[in-house]
Structures are given as structure tokens and as C-alpha cells.
Amino acid sequence: MPKATETTLEIDLNALAHNYKYICSKVRPNTKILAVVKANGYGTDSVIIARELVKLGVDYFSVAYAIEGSSLRDAKIETPILVLHPLPVNFGLILERCMEPSIYSAKMLVEFIAFAERKKQKNYPIHLKFNTGLNRLGFDKKDIVWISEQLQKTSSVKVKSIFSHLAASEDPSEDAFTAKQCLVFKSISEKLIGVLGYVPLLHALNTSGVLNYPEAQFDMVRTGIGIYGFGNSPEENKQLKPVASLKTVISQIHSIAPGESVGYNRSYKATDVTIIATLPLGHADGINRAFGNEVGWVTIKGEKAPIIGNVCMDMMMVDITLIKCQEGDEVVVFGTNPTAEELSITINSIAYELLTNVSSRIKRTLSYK
Numbered sequence: 068m069p070k071a072t073e074t075t076l077e078i079d080l081n082a083l084a085h086n087y088k089y090i091c092s093k094v095r096p097n098t099k100i101l102a103v104v105k106a107n108g109y110g111t112d113s114v115i116i117a118r119e120l121v122k123l124g125v126d127y128f129s130v131a132y133a134i135e136g137s138s139l140r141d142a143k144i145e146t147p148i149l150v151l152h153p154l155p156v157n158f159g160l161i162l163e164r165c166m167e168p169s170i171y172s173a174k175m176l177v178e179f180i181a182f183a184e185r186k187k188q189k190n191y192p193i194h195l196k197f198n199t200g201l202n203r204l205g206f207d208k209k210d211i212v213w214i215s216e217q218l219q220k221t222s223s224v225k226v227k228s229i230f231s232h233l234a235a236s237e238d239p240s241e242d243a244f245t246a247k248q249c250l251v252f253k254s255i256s257e258k259l260i261g262v263l264g265y266v267p268l269l270h271a272l273n274t275s276g277v278l279n280y281p282e283a284q285f286d287m288v289r290t291g292i293g294i295y296g297f298g299n300s301p302e303e304n305k306q307l308k309p310v311a312s313l314k315t316v317i318s319q320i321h322s323i324a325p326g327e328s329v330g331y332n333r334s335y336k337a338t339d340v341t342i343i344a345t346l347p348l349g350h351a352d353g354i355n356r357a358f359g360n361e362v363g364w365v366t367i368k369g370e371k372a373p374i375i376g377n378v379c380m381d382m383m384m385v386d387i388t389l390i391k392c393q394e395g396d397e398v399v400v401f402g403t404n405p406t407a408e409e410l411s412i413t414i415n416s417i418a419y420e421l422l423t424n425v426s427s428r429i430k431r432t433l434s435y436k
């Protein structure tokens with residue numbers, strides 16, 4: 068990969084393939100893999116990621132909103148797409164682009180069946196989402212009989228899968244809770260299959276579920292963060308490779324005297340002669356203001372350069388007093404050093420948030436390392 072000459076998000080497709088194969092190695096060979104490419108492929112580029120995953124043999128994609136799936140269809144991706152959070156206003160788009168809605172409430176089921184009937188659909192695939200403890204989206208166990216009554220009255224839809232989502236699969240201290248969620252999901256699925264009279268796919272695990280509870284893999288697993296290079300422990304992170312690296316360059320270097328300040332509100336004040344570098348990215352690019360004032364850092368020539376002063380909208384300043392570097396040199400914001408996880412921890416956040424915040428104005432480039 069040539070050195071960055073402007074702010075760039077490098078997408079490493081070899082890392083993607085490596086991570087995908089690693090996740091596959093953790094489940095049975097016949098377990099289907101659903102790759103989650105919501106939020107523009109966790110901040111990368113959902114089309115680039117999806118195209119590569121199609122080559123790798125992925126079974127399913129998932130997005131949060133219908134509009135995200137629509138971009139995949141525009142790119143001629145024909146793999147089934149589960150829309151995790153459809154809203155009735157998007158039913159038209161979902162049907163038009165052959166996407167498959169997660170149906171999570173009575174209102175949704177009634178409205179989607181009515182819609183599918185109006186559109187003269189037969190066995191349109193839907194996915195029934197059950198709440199087993201996350202308390203976010205999903206039917207309750209007690210809805211099963213009502214659901215089966217609605218389904219018996221129509222042939223416009225067919226249940227392609229039954230699924231649930233774990234609340235704390237990454238947290239060993241919540242092991243008992245997670246085990247209970249898996250059991251509840253199993254009993255809901257069995258009961259529902261009994262009344263449906265056919266057997267849909269079952270799935271409950273996200274990435275950390277795959278890593279910690281492979282016994283609950285059922286027919287399919289939904290992996291997001293894992294394919295982008297993060298597991299849920301330092302050991303697992305070593306087995307995975309970050310797909311996204313955010314790089315930039317030094318725009319300008321200043322030497323400031325003791326007593327001088329840096330940036331808005333003069334929040335950094337130099338006590339000694341300090342060399343600072345100005346970088347062309349800021350909070351509008353996804354660098355949270357909380358990283359300012361020496362909380363976060365970037366890497367220049369392999370060395371840590373603390374972010375000083377307040378992060379501006381389009382720029383930020385770092386302390387390079389101890390680093391031999393010049394204007395135009397490459398700067399790593401996150402990638403392998405620091406990783407998105409290491410950097411996000413400094414502001415009590417998670418890799419997911421830092422990755423998905425990378426703004427759309429930042430150029431994406433591909434690397435096959």
C-alpha cells in the first residue's frame with residue numbers, strides 16, 4: 068500500500084477473507100453464515116465488503132434499514148438480505164428490491180401480511196424476531212399462538228427464519244443470563260415450529276456469541292464485528308485482522324513557545340517549547356471531541372503522538388515534540404497501531420462506534436496486503 072497522501076480509510080480485503088474464514092472455522096461446516104453489513108459495512112464500504120463476501124461464499128446479508136439493502140441491490144448483489152429494522156413506510160422498497168423483513172411486532176405482522184396480500188405475493192419470506200432478554204425488538208413467547216393464527220389465514224408470507232439476539236454474549240459474568248436466553252429461544256422455536264408445521268432456519272448468535280457459545284449456533288450465525296477484525300477478548304483479537312485503517316498526513320508543523328496555546332478555547336497551553344502537527348480530519352470525520360486534550364493519540368513513524376487541545380470540525384493537532392517527522396508524513400489514526408478498539412477505549416467507547424463514525428467524505432481505498 069502506498070503511503071497516505073490525504074485522509075483515507077484503507078479497506079484490507081485479505082484481512083476480511085482471513086476473518087471470514089476464522090469465523091467459519093468456529094462453526095459447523097453446514098451452519099450458514101449471515102454477514103452483517105449495516106452502517107456501510109461497519110463504516111467501511113458495504114458494497115465492497117459484500118462483493119468480497121459473495122466471492123467467499125457468504126449465505127446471507129443483513130442490514131439495519133431498507134435503504135442500506137437497496138444500495139447492495141443497486142450494486143447487483145443478489146444474495147438474500149435480511150432487513151433487521153424495517154418500518155412499515157419501507158415495505159414497498161423491501162418488496163421491490165427482494166429484501167426480507169424482520170417482523171418483530173403484532174402491528175408489523177398485520178401490516179406486512181396486508182401489504183403482501185395487496186401486492187399479490189405468495190410465500191414472501193419473512194423472519195420472526197423474538198425478544199428473549201435484550202428488550203429491544205421482538206415478539207414475546209406468549210405471542211406464538213396469535214402469530215400462528217395470523218399465518219394460517221394467509222399464504223402471502225412464509226417464515227424463512229426464527230431468530231433472537233443476545234444481550235451480553237461478550238460478557239462471561241452474564242453467562243447464566245445468556246444460557247437462559249439460548250434456552251428460551253430454543254423453546255420458543257420448538258413451539259412455533261410445532262404450530263407452523265414446517266421448519267424455518269433458526270439463528271441467535273452474533274460474533275461474540277459464535278466465539279463464546281458455539282453450541283447455540285443453530286442453523287445460521289450473524290457475524291458483524293468479527294469479519295471487520297474484532298473479537299471479544301485480546302486473545303481472539305490476535306486471531307483477527309482489522310479490515311479498516313484510518314490514515315492521514317501532516318498538513319503543517321508549528322513550534323510553539325511556552326505560554327502559547329493550541330486550538331479553540333486555548334485548551335492546551337505549552338509549558339515548554341512544543342512541536343505540534345495539524346492533521347486534516349476532525350470531529351466531522353468521526354474523531355469524537357472526547358479524544359481531545361491528550362485523551363486519544365495517533366501514530367506517526369511508529370510513535371505515539373497525543374491529540375492536544377480541542378478536536379476541531381475538520382482538523383486536529385497532535386504533539387510531535389519527540390518524533391522526527393515532517394509535513395506530508397503519514398499518520399495512522401487507527402488500524403493495527405493503535406487499533407480502533409485501543410483508541411475507542413480511551414473515551415469509554417467501543418470499536419463499533421469509532422469504526423461506524425468515519426464520515427462519508429473520507430476516501431475509501433482498497434488494499435490487498
Ligand SMILES: *Cc1c(COP(=O)(O)O)cnc(C)c1O
Binds near residue numbers: 105151273275292
Ligand atoms: C448488529 C447485529 C449483529 C452483529 O453483531 P456483531 O456483534 O457485530 O457480530 C447481529 N444481529 C443483530 C440483530 C444485530 O443488530
